[in-house]
Amino acid sequence: RSFNQLYYMPETIKNQGGVENPGNSQKSALPLVRALRPLVKAWRDDGYKGTSETTRRLLDWWFSEEHQLSNGSTFTFYPAQRAAMEHLVFCFEVLQGRSLYQLAQKLEAHIPIDPSADKWAKYAFKMATGSGKTMVMAMAVVWSYFNATREKKSGFTKNFVLIAPNLIVLDRLMGDSHSPEFFEGGIFKKYPFLPPEWSGDFQLDVIGPEEERASTKTATLYLLNWQKFVERENGEIDNPVENLLGPKPPSDIAVTLAKLKDRLSQLENVMVLNDEAHHVWDEDLVWYKAIAELYENTGLMCQLDFSATPKDQGGNLFTHIITEYTLGEAIHDGVVKRPKIAEIENIPEIESDNAAERYRVQIDAAVDKWRLYYKELKKTNKKPILFVMAENTTAADQVADYLDSFKELSDKVLTIHTDKKGEVSKKDLDNARKWAREVDEPDNPYLAVVSVLMLREGWDVKNVKVIAPLRPLSAESKILPEQTLGRGLRRMFPGQLLGNYTDELIVIEHPAFHDLIQDALTEQGVEIEFVLIQKPETLPKIISVDENKKEYDIAVPITQGGVTRSVKKLQELRVSDFPSPLFHYKDLNPVEIKMRKRDLLTRQVEEEEILTMPFADRPDIYISAITKKIQKYSRVSGQFENLAGITKDYIKNKLFDKSLDFNEDDLKRLNNAKVRVRLIEVFVDRINDLTAVSEDIELMGEELRAINIKPFPWSRDIFEAKKIVLNFTPIENKLEDQFTRLLDNDDQVLSFMKNHQQTLNFRIPYIDTNGFVRNYIPDFIAKTKDTNWVIETKGREDVDVKLKDKRAEEWCKQVSKLTGKEWSYKRVDQARFEKGRFTRLEDLI
Missing domain, CATH: 3.40.50.300 (P-loop containing nucleotide triphosphate hydrolases)
Known part of the structure; x- marks a missing residue:
C-alpha cells in the first residue's frame, strides 16, 4: 500500500497542494517533492513518529532549541536545511525507501525507473547556492553516526565518503587550521551539530585527499576530489572526462589510486555525499562507476547528491530529488x-x-x-x-x-x-x-x-x-x-x-x-x-561608535550562572517526588461503549451490545507509551530506560489509592483520558523542576561596553539620538522609536543603549514553557543618576513573557548585590505607554 494509506494525513494538509510552508514555498513540479511535503509536515507536527529516540533528540536539538556560537552570536539553522534533513530522515527511516523504485511506489509518484539499475538508495537535494548544503551534509553524518552507535541500527553507518568535483570545492569543504570546515572535524565544533550530552561520544576521523594513514577513531570520513578515482599510473586523465569535469589535480599526490581503493574497500555500508552532484549524472562516467564499485565492494547505506542545479546533460532534473529550495525562495x-x-x-x-x-x-x-x-x-x-x-x-x-x-x-x-x-x-x-x-x-x-x-x-x-x-x-x-x-x-x-x-x-x-x-x-x-x-x-546606514560621544558609554557586567538544564539531575528522580494518590480507584469506573439498535419509528431499543474498547491491553505497551510522551513533553530524549522504571513503579503503587495488578479493569482505568493527561503532567512538571538548575550569578570581572561595538550595516529605521555612544540608534518598530525619543529627551536619563545582537548583545538565560534554555535579549539599557535600568518594550505578550520577566528581575537583584550598584528591570507595555503619553522614564516606571 502507499504511505498515504498507512499514515494519517489531515485534509487541511492534503489540500495545500504539496506546499510545505504556504506563505513562502512555491509549488514544486518534482514528483517526489510534491508528494513528500505534506507528509513531512504532518509527520513533523505529530512529533516525528516512526523514528528512533536518537533521531528525535537530534531533530529537537537542531530545530527546536536555541543555539549560541562561541563568539556570542545566535545561530539558527535555515528552514531549507531543516526541510532537507527532515525529508532525508522521513524517506530513509520512516518510509524506509532503499531505492527510487520503493520510494516512488510508497508515495504513488509517477517516475520512469529502471529497477535493474536502481540498486541502492539515492536521495538528491536541490538547494539554491548559498542555502547551506554543507550544513546538511554535516547533519546527515551526525544523524547516521549516532544511530549507528547509540541505537545499534544495522541500516546506519559510521563510514562516510565526501566527494568534491574540483580542487577549489575541495579546499572549501576541507578548510584549514585557520578556518576549518571538515579539517580535523572543525565544522562539528564550530556549529551546534552535537547535543551537549553526546559531544564527548562523537569520534570521527576526517582523512583528507593528501593523507595516507589509517583511521584512528570509531568513525571515518574520507574527503576526496573525484579525480582520485581516475588517476592513471602515468598521471593522465581521459580527455572526455577532463573536458567535462575539470582539471587534473597536481601530479605529486601522496595517495595512489590503488591504496585509496584498498582502504575504501575495507569500509562497510558507506554513506556517499556528492557535492555539486550534477557532475555525476551519467552511468558511463568514472565518478558514477567509482560509487558503483563502492556499492559492490562495501555496500552503500545511501548516496546523497547535493546541487543547486541537479540536471543531467540533457537539462533534465534528477528523478531522485526529495527536497527543493529554489533561488527565488532563498532570495x-x-x-x-x-x-x-x-x-x-x-x-x-x-x-x-x-x-x-x-x-x-x-x-x-x-x-x-x-x-x-x-x-x-x-x-x-x-x-x-x-x-x-x-x-x-x-x-x-x-x-x-x-x-x-x-x-x-x-x-x-x-x-x-x-x-x-x-x-x-x-x-x-x-x-x-x-x-x-x-x-x-x-x-x-x-x-x-x-x-x-x-x-x-x-x-x-x-x-x-x-x-x-x-x-x-x-x-x-x-x-x-x-x-x-x-x-x-x-x-x-x-x-x-x-x-x-x-x-x-x-x-x-x-x-x-x-x-x-x-x-x-x-x-x-x-x-x-x-x-x-x-x-x-x-x-545601508553604517552604525558605529561616534568618537565624540564616548561620554555616553554604557557598561553591563558579564556574568555566568543563572539557569541551566542538566539531564544528570534525573538520577535524583524518585517515586516519592510525585503527589499521591492522584485518583481514587472507585471514582473512575471503567467506561463501556455501548451500541444500541432502535426502531426508527417507535424509538424502542431492540438490541444492546457492549463494544470492545480500544486501549493498550498490555501494561508494558501502556508504560512504554506514557514514558515516551513524558520524554517528548519534558524534552529529555535518550532517558527512556531511566524513566520507564520510575513510571511503572509510580503507576503500580502511587497513582491510585490502591496498588494495581494491571488486570483488565486496571488497564481500562489507566486508559481514561483524564488519567493519562494528569499522569504525564505531573511527571513533566517534576522533570522540568529537577533539570532546571538555578545557580547563583557570578561576576566574570569583565563588562560589555558600548564603546567596543563594531561597525555594522543597517537597512531598517534609525534615530540620531544624543545620549547614545553610537552615531545612530537602530530601530526595529514604532514602539522602539517612540521609547528611544523618550529616553533621549528625558533630562534624568544620562545615557542609554539599544540592546541588540549587533550592539551589546546582552543576554539573560531563562527556561521557556517547553523546558528549553533560551537567551532573552532585553531591548534597552538606560542609566539614571541612581539606577541602571534593564528595559523591555513589549507590543504583544507571548507565552514566555512572565518567565523572562522573572529571570530579568532575579538577574538585576543579584547583580545589584554583587556590584553595589542599583540594577532594576522594567517591562514597558505598548498599550499603557501609548495611552499614558509618557515623556519621562520616572513617570512610566
Whole structure:
C-alpha cells in the first residue's frame, strides 16, 4: 500500500497542494517533492513518529532549541536545511525507501525507473547556492553516526565518503587550521551539530585527499576530489572526462589510486555525499562507476547528491530529488543577497579589438557602483569585490589593465584565466585556490577580479557586490543567469539577523538581455528587479561608535550562572517526588461503549451490545507509551530506560489509592483520558523542576561596553539620538522609536543603549514553557543618576513573557548585590505607554 494509506494525513494538509510552508514555498513540479511535503509536515507536527529516540533528540536539538556560537552570536539553522534533513530522515527511516523504485511506489509518484539499475538508495537535494548544503551534509553524518552507535541500527553507518568535483570545492569543504570546515572535524565544533550530552561520544576521523594513514577513531570520513578515482599510473586523465569535469589535480599526490581503493574497500555500508552532484549524472562516467564499485565492494547505506542545479546533460532534473529550495525562495527568505539588474540604455557600439574600449561604458558603470558600496562598507572592515566576466583570456587581460588605471584599484586587480566552461587554467590554479580561500579576509589585497565568462562551483565568495558580465550584444555567447548570480549570492554579513540588513548584489546589464534574464530566472522563482543605472542606490546606514560621544558609554557586567538544564539531575528522580494518590480507584469506573439498535419509528431499543474498547491491553505497551510522551513533553530524549522504571513503579503503587495488578479493569482505568493527561503532567512538571538548575550569578570581572561595538550595516529605521555612544540608534518598530525619543529627551536619563545582537548583545538565560534554555535579549539599557535600568518594550505578550520577566528581575537583584550598584528591570507595555503619553522614564516606571 502507499504511505498515504498507512499514515494519517489531515485534509487541511492534503489540500495545500504539496506546499510545505504556504506563505513562502512555491509549488514544486518534482514528483517526489510534491508528494513528500505534506507528509513531512504532518509527520513533523505529530512529533516525528516512526523514528528512533536518537533521531528525535537530534531533530529537537537542531530545530527546536536555541543555539549560541562561541563568539556570542545566535545561530539558527535555515528552514531549507531543516526541510532537507527532515525529508532525508522521513524517506530513509520512516518510509524506509532503499531505492527510487520503493520510494516512488510508497508515495504513488509517477517516475520512469529502471529497477535493474536502481540498486541502492539515492536521495538528491536541490538547494539554491548559498542555502547551506554543507550544513546538511554535516547533519546527515551526525544523524547516521549516532544511530549507528547509540541505537545499534544495522541500516546506519559510521563510514562516510565526501566527494568534491574540483580542487577549489575541495579546499572549501576541507578548510584549514585557520578556518576549518571538515579539517580535523572543525565544522562539528564550530556549529551546534552535537547535543551537549553526546559531544564527548562523537569520534570521527576526517582523512583528507593528501593523507595516507589509517583511521584512528570509531568513525571515518574520507574527503576526496573525484579525480582520485581516475588517476592513471602515468598521471593522465581521459580527455572526455577532463573536458567535462575539470582539471587534473597536481601530479605529486601522496595517495595512489590503488591504496585509496584498498582502504575504501575495507569500509562497510558507506554513506556517499556528492557535492555539486550534477557532475555525476551519467552511468558511463568514472565518478558514477567509482560509487558503483563502492556499492559492490562495501555496500552503500545511501548516496546523497547535493546541487543547486541537479540536471543531467540533457537539462533534465534528477528523478531522485526529495527536497527543493529554489533561488527565488532563498532570495525571498533573505538567505542570500537580493539581486538587482542595473540596465544601461543607449550604449554606443564601439568598434575596437580592445575589450576595455569596447565595453568602456559597462566597466565605468560597474566601477561607479562599486565605489559607492566600497566607501560605506569599508567602515565595517569589509572589502566589497567587483567581479568582471570577460569573453576570453585576451579580453580578460585587457579589462584588468584598464581597471588597474583607476586609483582605488591600482595593483588590486586579480586576473583568473578560465576556459569557456569556467574551469581555471592550470597556470592560475594555485593562485585561484588561494584567492578563493582568502578573498573575504580583511587583509586580502584584491578589490576586483576579472575572469573568462563564469567561475564554476567552489567560488563561494561573500564579498562580491557588483558583477559586470561583458559579452557581445548578439547574445550568441549566453551566460546562464543563475550561474552568473551564483558568484556573488552569498551574504557579506551572514551573522547579521535576516531582515535588519538588505544585502544586495548589483549586476550591470544591457536592456537587450532583459527578457533572457527574466525568462531564465522565473524558472527558479526569482522576481528580479530591473532598474536604470542612473537610479541612486539605497545604501545601508553604517552604525558605529561616534568618537565624540564616548561620554555616553554604557557598561553591563558579564556574568555566568543563572539557569541551566542538566539531564544528570534525573538520577535524583524518585517515586516519592510525585503527589499521591492522584485518583481514587472507585471514582473512575471503567467506561463501556455501548451500541444500541432502535426502531426508527417507535424509538424502542431492540438490541444492546457492549463494544470492545480500544486501549493498550498490555501494561508494558501502556508504560512504554506514557514514558515516551513524558520524554517528548519534558524534552529529555535518550532517558527512556531511566524513566520507564520510575513510571511503572509510580503507576503500580502511587497513582491510585490502591496498588494495581494491571488486570483488565486496571488497564481500562489507566486508559481514561483524564488519567493519562494528569499522569504525564505531573511527571513533566517534576522533570522540568529537577533539570532546571538555578545557580547563583557570578561576576566574570569583565563588562560589555558600548564603546567596543563594531561597525555594522543597517537597512531598517534609525534615530540620531544624543545620549547614545553610537552615531545612530537602530530601530526595529514604532514602539522602539517612540521609547528611544523618550529616553533621549528625558533630562534624568544620562545615557542609554539599544540592546541588540549587533550592539551589546546582552543576554539573560531563562527556561521557556517547553523546558528549553533560551537567551532573552532585553531591548534597552538606560542609566539614571541612581539606577541602571534593564528595559523591555513589549507590543504583544507571548507565552514566555512572565518567565523572562522573572529571570530579568532575579538577574538585576543579584547583580545589584554583587556590584553595589542599583540594577532594576522594567517591562514597558505598548498599550499603557501609548495611552499614558509618557515623556519621562520616572513617570512610566
